[in-house]
Amino acid sequence: MRVLFLGTGTFGEPAMRAIAASPHDLVGLVTQPDRGGKGKHTAAPPLKAAAEELGVPVFQPAKVNVADSLDRLRAFEADAFIVAAYGQILSETLLSIPRIGAFNLHASLLPKFRGAAPIHAAIRGGEEETGVTIFRIVRRLDAGPMLGTEATAIGRSETAGELHDRLAVLAAPLTLETLDALDAGTAVPVRQDHDLATYAPQMEKAEGRIDWTRSAAAVSRHVRGMSPWPGAFSLFEPGGLQTKGGKPARCLFESVEVVAGDGGEPGEATERAGDMVVACGSGAVRVRSIKPAGKRAMTGAEFLRGRGAGRFG
Template sequence: MDKPLSIVMLGTGDFALPTFIALLDAGFRMPALVTQPDRPQGRKQELIPSLIKQEALARGVAVFQPERVNAPEAVEHVRSLAPDFLITAAYGQILSAELLGVPRVGALNLHGSILPAYRGAAPVARAIQNGEVESGVTVIHMTPRVDAGGMIAFARTPIGPDETAGALEDRLAALGAPLILDAIRQVAEGRAEILPQDPALVTKAPKLRKDDGVIDWSLPAGRIHDLVRAMQPWPIASTIWTALPWTPKGSVRLIVHATTVMDGSGEPGTVLAATSEGIDVAAGRGAVRLLKVQTPGKKPMPAADFVRGNHVQAGDRMGG
């Protein structure tokens, strides 16, 4: 009986977890999971292990957490594991040519878009932010250039009109796990068709920054709705609510979790109505109804509850 293929998985984000589980369940040998060092999280800045690290420890897989995976000692450690494949998904570091040359057969990556569209760190969020109605995953043969390798397999899926980046990423992760299993077998058996990416069709998906979530009310309502969906689970969209000058509330940062597009017109950022249905705000074209909001340090709540507790009214302002 042939010896099972040996695979070293490199992954950190939750997007990588279904692939990691699928590889183990399929019977591949997994000498180690390579994942980013634990980082401080939350108000208490506790070192909380990622879900994929927790899964690895629970299933008896060794965990390797180098600060720099391309450092000579890290590369040598991976080499000592003698993998047939390196498999990456949401790892968080670019792999050097030296590291990519370590596996006997090759290195494959699961990416959260239909390449060559949305190369980069935030393909799911950027696709939703740009109003795309379809997404998917691509398995590529890795090269030192980010997300530029030859394409081995694809799977497509529609994006729901109210779907958030977090929800879509979960679906894409599940969609990609069986795809990468099949790609491994095709490559190992020498029957994979590897297609080059068309450079003319490349688009970028840069890493999210905290200020990417600030709402620009001059945008059309649909674009604002897409931004709110795209910024979840991080950094989450936000705006500044300024009450009418003769009210005592002043200005408050308002975190926006859910919206819908409405008819309406007015100066962008002006509250048109504040009712039991939510808070309607004029956009550059149309209006946006805030459905779920949050103030710093508080729990998310229906916008209608925020209206009742804070006396939001027509004429208030949203934005800088």
């Protein structure tokens, strides 16, 4: 089969490389344009370098649904489109171009966690299992019939970044199995149960703020689910007083673990057995790694030695 890949982030790289190494013909990559970086430099989408390494043509339209872009897509003469974290909404005209159809790789077990942030939602929600689903793209968000799934347990200490990378690897063989079945005419689409659908919309940076009134387990899941982006953060007031300049210090929590017992009022940071412990609505967490704004990451104990006890909020 002739396959055109549409993707921008790193999630699609294992699948794209798997297609390139298979009997199927990877005819091109459609990805977002290079963006302005720091200074006068531009940053290319992560998949672009991989495609160039594989000798695959790269097309980077600013607007993929306009007439000129659609003509370029038709010129690839693809039997199927595989889409993974591309970043633009695809029109019905575009979806009608490939002979067999357009199929999306999604990082959840649909119909649970439709939307842009399924990995964050699974960890923050305390799910024990998640996975990857490949489905035919339809106009309704992530609602098309499924052609295959691959499930995996979520590690007890796994972050969103770590889970993202594992799911990307799981997506590769699932993609090849689906393409093989489509090519052989043996694929069996399975309708999603829309009544069971839940949603995980695009994350905003402000959602990273920690709510210390929640349980210690929920705070721990929040920190894991926000790593590495948008980051779980809180504002620190040493001894209940404002820091220099009248603003509390913004601190990024990189790793915490639930500990036995309570630690006081929610957000209260104290020393326990040489470590920093922060009280939650129920229970407490030990801070394993914290990064104050403008400073290096450090242990909770190092933070306490430099700033003393205080309160996060």
